[in-house]
Amino acid sequence: MNGSVDNPCDKTKRLLELRMDEGALAADEMADVESHLKSCKPCAQWQRQMQDIVAAARASAQFDVSEALTQRILSAVEREPSGKAASAAQVGSMLVLLAAGAGVFVVDSIESLSGLGSWCVGLAVMLVIQTIVAGGQAGNQAGG
Numbered sequence: 001m002n003g004s005v006d007n008p009c010d011k012t013k014r015l016l017e018l019r020m021d022e023g024a025l026a027a028d029e030m031a032d033v034e035s036h037l038k039s040c041k042p043c044a045q046w047q048r049q050m051q052d053i054v055a056a057a058r059a060s061a062q063f064d065v066s067e068a069l070t071q072r073i074l075s076a077v078e079r080e081p082s083g084k085a086a087s088a089a090q091v092g093s094m095l096v097l098l099a100a101g102a103g104v105f106v107v108d109s110i111e112s113l114s115g116l117g118s119w120c121v122g123l124a125v126m127l128v129i130q131t132i133v134a135g136g137q138a139g140n141q142a143g144g
């Protein structure tokens, strides 16, 4: 008796994934999901795990320092009011600052164990997320 298409657990998980992608669900869909989560422990647990993963992904995004720095420097160059094409010297000094900032960040991380530790945690979180996402995609393909 397997292969049932209208499995309420599958439907609930699909809707929850949709909500994570699009940020919201229709009111009646949301009501279905919430009433199912109240009566189905595995689905409630699954939802909590997904929320943990999303929170971890958002937290680990903060480790990407270099991109944020690059964007700040680029916008600073663009905002430069001097009409004369932002002089090469200005851009060059910005790049030197960027390199120095990155260097200081790395050295500081190596010197302070807590910095290195948090960097490793971020890396581990990313690996775990990749594994879970890859496993989920394989499962979806096999089940479809």
Ligand SMILES: [Zn+2]
Residues within 6 Å of the ligand: 008, 009, 010, 012, 036, 040, 041, 042, 043
């Ligand atoms: Zn369920």
